[in-house]
Amino acid sequence: xxxxxxxxxxxxIPIIASLNGxxxxxxxxxxKLIQQAGADALELNIYHVxxxxxxxxxxxxxxYLDILRxxxxxxxxxxxxxxxxxxxNFANMASRLDATGANALVLxxxxxxxxxxxxxxxxxxxxxxxxxxxxxxxLRWIAILYGRIGASLAATSxxxxxxxxxxxxxxxxxxxxxxSVLLRHGIKQLNVIERDMRAWMEEHEYESVEQMQGSxxxxxxxxxxxxxxxxxxxxxxxxxxxxIS
Numbered sequence: 001x002x003x004x005x006x007x008x009x010x011x012x013i014p015i016i017a018s019l020n021g022x023x024x025x026x027x028x029x030x031x032k033l034i035q036q037a038g039a040d041a042l043e044l045n046i047y048h049v050x051x052x053x054x055x056x057x058x059x060x061x062x063x064y065l066d067i068l069r070x071x072x073x074x075x076x077x078x079x080x081x082x083x084x085x086x087x088x089n090f091a092n093m094a095s096r097l098d099a100t101g102a103n104a105l106v107l108x109x110x111x112x113x114x115x116x117x118x119x120x121x122x123x124x125x126x127x128x129x130x131x132x133x134x135x136x137x138x139l140r141w142i143a144i145l146y147g148r149i150g151a152s153l154a155a156t157s158x159x160x161x162x163x164x165x166x167x168x169x170x171x172x173x174x175x176x177x178x179x180s181v182l183l184r185h186g187i188k189q190l191n192v193i194e195r196d197m198r199a200w201m202e203e204h205e206y207e208s209v210e211q212m213q214g215s216x217x218x219x220x221x222x223x224x225x226x227x228x229x230x231x232x233x234x235x236x237x238x239x240x241x242x243x244i245s
Contacts, residue, residue: 014040080104129180134158146172146217162196172214
C-alpha cells in the first residue's frame with residue numbers, strides 16, 4: 001500500500017495495482033486497501049492452478065466469476081482480470097467475465113513451472129523469461145475477441161519489440177504489457193520501442209494508433225479462418241523443407 005501511495009505522488013501516469021489473493025475475504029479486504037492507497041485501477045491476478053481431481057471445469061470457472069463479483073461490489077475503480085488460457089471455451093469465459101463487470105481482460109497469465117534439480121533431488125523454481133514466440137497465443141485470442149466483448153483487452157507475454165506491439169494493436173489490443181524485455185535491457189528500452197513504433201507508423205502512413213487498432217482482427221480480417229484451425233494444413237505446408245541430396 002505504501003508503494004502505491006509513493007508511486008502516485010511520484011508519477012503522472014495511472015497506477016494499476018495487481019492483486020493475487022487466496023480467499024474471497026482476502027480479495028475484498030486488500031482490494032479496498034489498494035483503492036484507498038490511491039490506485040487508479042486494479043488487476044485481479046487469479047493465479048489458480050486446478051489440481052483437485054474432483055473439481056469440475058464449471059466450478060473452476062465459477063471461482064473467477066465469484067472473485068470478480070465480490071471485488072466489484074467493494075471498490076469503485078476499474079477492475080481487470082488476468083487470465084490463463086486453460087479454459088474449455090475461452091471465448092465463452094471471456095464473455096461471462098465481461099457480463100459480470102470486468103472492465104478489462106489481461107491475456108495471458110504465464111504460470112511459472114517448477115524444475116527438478118537432479119543433484120539435490122529437489123523441486124526448485126526456475127523462472128524463464130518470455131520470448132517473442134509467447135505472443136502468438138494472446139495475439140490469436142485478442143484478434144478473436146476484438147469487437148465481441150465490451151471489456152478492454154490487454155496483451156501480455158512475449159512483447160519485446162516495436163513490431164510485437166504493432167501486431168498486437170492490429171489484432172485489437174488496447175494495451176501491450178512489457179516485463180521480460182525490461183528485465184533484460186532496462187527501462188530505457190521503452191524509449192527504443194516507442195521510437196521504432198513511430199518510425200514504422202510514419203513509414204507506412206499511419207496517423208494514429210486508433211487507425212490500426214483491430215485492423216487485422218478476426219472481425220476485419222479478409223480470411224477470418226486464419227485465426228482458427230482451418231489454416232492448420234496451410235501452416236504445416238508453409239514450413240520450408242530441406243532438400244535431401
